[in-house]
Amino acid sequence: MAKSPEVKLAVFGRAGVGKSALVVRFLTRRFIWEYDPTLESTYRHQANIDDEVVTMEILDTAGQEDIQQKEGHMRWGDGFILVYDITDRGSFEEVGPIRTLLEEVKKPKNVPLVLVANKSDLDHIRQVSTEEGERLASEMACAFYECSACADVGGAVAEAFHELCREVRRRKAVQGKARRRSSTTHVKQAINKMLTKISS
Numbered sequence: 001m002a003k004s005p006e007v008k009l010a011v012f013g014r015a016g017v018g019k020s021a022l023v024v025r026f027l028t029r030r031f032i033w034e035y036d037p038t039l040e041s042t043y044r045h046q047a048n049i050d051d052e053v054v055t056m057e058i059l060d061t062a063g064q065e066d067i068q069q070k071e072g073h074m075r076w077g078d079g080f081i082l083v084y085d086i087t088d089r090g091s092f093e094e095v096g097p098i099r100t101l102l103e104e105v106k107k108p109k110n111v112p113l114v115l116v117a118n119k120s121d122l123d124h125i126r127q128v129s130t131e132e133g134e135r136l137a138s139e140m141a142c143a144f145y146e147c148s149a150c151a152d153v154g155g156a157v158a159e160a161f162h163e164l165c166r167e168v169r170r171r172k173a174v175q176g177k178a179r180r181r182s183s184t185t186h187v188k189q190a191i192n193k194m195l196t197k198i199s200s
């Protein structure tokens with residue numbers, strides 16, 4: 001039986017934006033108020049996405065990790081969820097630098113990512129508008145989800161994880177095709193060289 005594809009996803013964002021809450025909501029469909037704020041955790045999860053069983057490894061990073069830890073986690077991941085909290089403008093402003101570091105660590109560019117604006121249930125103390133989130137996502141050329149780990153009404157949390165898996169799978173397929181095309185080109189060039197030598 002063919003092995004199900006594996007996708008490594010890492011969740012980044014300032015401390016307190018709700019990374020753990022989002023991961024736990026995705027995995028258990030529940031909301032738990034408090035987690036150990038300093039620990040990073042990895043989870044394995046299987047899901048059926050577009051009629052394909054995909055195994056995800058999900059890394060919930062700690063908001064206060066240092067740059068070396070961040071870079072290590074960026075090298076590890078295939079795709080990234082960048083989270084900010086709509087009630088914390090500073091967390092929104094930290095998304096850009098995280099993305100810049102990602103592009104530095106993961107050459108070539110166009111790293112698979114999604115942008116998640118969490119805590120939409122706290123609209124009354126909102127500091128970042130939906131339009132600002134949409135604009136940032138369009139600058140980063142990625143999907144955007146505004147959601148609440150605490151009151152996930154429309155299933156936006158799962159949709160964000162699933163869309164990121166799709167994006168990773170799409171990029172891998174394109175890279176695989178490009179690799180196959182380039183090795184075919186190499187074989188053709190080698191044959192042409194041989195034929196040229198024989199005929200001369």
Ligand SMILES: Nc1nc2c(ncn2[C@@H]2O[C@H](COP(=O)(O)OP(=O)(O)OP(=O)(O)O)[C@@H](O)[C@H]2O)c(=O)[nH]1
Binds near residue numbers: 118
């Ligand atoms: N109202 C509301 N509170 C939330 C939501 N998501 C998380 N929280 C709360 O925000 C706080 C921080 O949540 P965490 O999930 O621990 O945040 P984190 O990003 O993992 O934090 P670090 O582990 O320190 O990086 C907790 O008190 C959560 O209960 C949400 O959607 N709505």
